[in-house]
Amino acid sequence: MTTDQARPPETSERSSWLPLVCFFFAQVLMSFNVAALPVSIGGMVDDFDVAPTAVSTTIVAYGIAVAALVMLGGKLGQRVGWVKIFRIVVFTFACSSVLMIVSQSVTWAIAGQAVAGASAAFIVPALVALIAENYKGDQQASAVGSLGSARAISGMSAFFLGGALGSLVGWRPVFMIVLVFAVIVFALSFTLRPDTGDRSIDIDVVAAVLIGIAVVLLTVGFNNLNAWGVFFADDAAPFDLVGVSPAPVLIIVGLVIGQAFFLWTRRRQRSGRVPLVDLSVLGSSRERAAVYAMFIVVAMEAALNFTVPLYIQIVQGRSPFDTSLAMIPFNLTVFVTAMLVVRVYKTYSPRIIGTAAFILTTIALVWLAFVVTNNWQTMSTIIGLIVFGIGQGALVTLVFNVLVTSAPKARAGDVGSIRGTTQNLASAVGTATIGALLVSILGFAVASSVASHPELPDDLVSQVDLDNVNFVSNDGLRETLSTQTTASPQQIDAAIEVNEDSRLSTLKYGLLILAGISATAIIPASRLPGYRKGEIPEG
Structure with a gap:
């Protein structure tokens, strides 16, 4: 679908920002829930006595539910009415947070995130449709930008609060905050103008x-x-x-x-x-490029948000609060950039912004791969995270705005469905793929290092299952070798050294792989719209 369709003329009348408060907190609700999962990895691993990759299934379960149901959610919203369906699913989202709080096993947590994802599948298209219904022109662009900033501030606050609570109390209180957000959104939903839906819509x-x-x-x-x-x-x-x-x-x-x-x-x-979804909203190469860019940027964000907590909490054995401190430069930069990028739409086209942003994320990931060490608070690492956050924040708002502004109001629900499917499939695939890649690389690195290490003889290696290598802390490895093998203290120290070196090299290779993925989006980004705000759209 091209952007040169006939549209009703915009009026100078300004709409109330009160509905946007509800939309903002609804986005915060979803994003805070997702961001709280990685920072809770360490606590959930300890509570449920499972591997980190098992805990990551909670993130994947959420993504599966949203991506699988969001198109259906978009059509049901049009049929039943966006406000009515919005209230129902915010209530079920609250129920999912209760399930997380009382979880007795990782299976409970996975089920809780599946319910949260199913609820979000309706909230995502509802937000787009309700924004299109309530705001036009500059206000619509600002409203779209606020959703991007809501994602960023949720990530930042979830990492900070989750880290502090995880270190002092445990991971469960984090989801009490999610419950509070759900109650707030449900209360604010009564400020929205009711709609009746269209019963004639066939699903x-x-x-x-x-x-x-x-x-x-x-x-x-x-x-x-x-x-x-x-x-x-x-x-x-x-x-x-x-x-x-x-x-x-x-x-x-x-x-x-x-x-x-x-x-x-x-x-x-x-x-x-x-x-089920009108594919005309992807009728031109510009909209398809925006969807591809959205998939890549969300997958990269999910991969980084899984990798850093995994490395700090499981590998280094540090606290969730240390994780939050390490991620603050990235999340804060994403938040600020997502808020400010809408101000440059009149100066630069989406094509220029998108291409520059992907170049920034690629350079930042390559930089991080070379400078990252066991200390995440070094200036070189912080600079890399900030540069990556600038590119990420610009892209989060940009690609969403391209899709929303290119479609008429009647197709806003379809845009929301495509956005939801793309973002959550990308999040699930990004988390799952980076986890599989890191563990595979770690296995090769450990096997190679062990084979060439003079203090680790074959008879000791035979007592360790190298075909089932996973991320483990130094303390955990030391305990395993001490109680389950015949390793001497010198051999245990040698194994710890191999573990540290292999994990760090694995992280570096993982960041380089992410840089390669980012680079693949630079050329497609050149297909984003080349006109600036207020100019005549391309045909």
């Missing part, structure tokens, strides 16, 4: 099933690349296909079903029937 059940299955298969496949095997099936795989791991098979089948969804939707549109 495409076939498309909903296709996209739901595709998203689940893709995310489960990516999430289990490490546990089940990247290609050949490991012992933990539930089944295999002639020795092949089910993880890549699920990814391929998910891609095929995803293509079937697009074919079915286009066929339905050609026949004049209402589709």
Whole structure:
């Protein structure tokens, strides 16, 4: 869909900002919940006695639920009414936080995040539709920017509060804050103008099933690349296909079903029937470039937000508060940039801003790969996180604004659905993929270092399962070697040294991989709109 469609003329009348307060806190609710999960890794690992990768499944479960249901949520919102559906799902989101607070096992936590994700699947398109309904022109751009800044400030506050509470009390009180946000949003929802919805809207059940299955298969496949095997099936795989791991098979089948969804939707549109999501909002290369850019930027953010807490809490054995301090430069920069980037829309086009932002994120990740050490508070590391945050903050607001402003108000729900599917699939895939990559790289690094280390003989190595290497703290490794092997104190010290060196090199390789992913988006970003705000759009 191009941006040169006929639209009603904008008026100079300014709308009240009160509805935006509700929208802002609703975005804070979702983003705070997601940001609270990585900082809670250490506490949940200790409470539930599981591996960090098992805890990361809570993040993936949230992403799966949102991405699989958001298109259905968009259509149900149009049919039932955005305000009514909004109130219902904010209530269910509150229930999910209660489930997190009383969790007795990691399974409870995964279920709680699945409920939260299902609720967010309705909130995401509702926010876009309600913004389009309440604001126009400059106010609409500012409202969209506020959602980007809400994501950033939620991340910053979740890391800070979660870190402080996690160190002093535990991880559960963090989700009490989520519950408080849900109550606030529910109360503010009564300030919104009620709507009746459109009962005549037909919901495409076939498309909903296709996209739901595709998203689940893709995310489960990516999430289990490490546990089940990247290609050949490991012992933990539930089944295999002639020795092949089910993880890549699920990814391929998910891609095929995803293509079937697009074919079915286009066929339905050609026949004049209402589709689950109107693909005309992706009718031009500019909108498709925006979606691709959104996927990459969210995947990178999710990967970094998982990697840094994993490394600080599990690898270094430091507190959640240390994690929050390490992430403050990044989250604060994202927040400030997301707020201020809308001010340069009249000077620079989305194409220039997007390209420059991806160049910044690529340079920052390469820089971090070379300068990162076991101390995250070094000036060189902080500079890298700040530069990455500038690029990330600009992109978060930019690509969303391109999609919202390119579509008429009647298609705002479809834009919200595409945004929700893209962001949450990217978040789940980013978290799952970086986890699998880091563990795989760690396994190769440890095996290589052990084989060449003179103080680690073969008979000792045979007592350790190197085929099941995972991230572990020095204290945890020392305890395991002391109680479960015949290692001498000198050999344990040598193993600790190998562990430290391998983990740091793994982190560096992981950052370089993220830099490569960021670089792949530079050229597509050149397809973003080339006109500045107020200029005549390209045809």
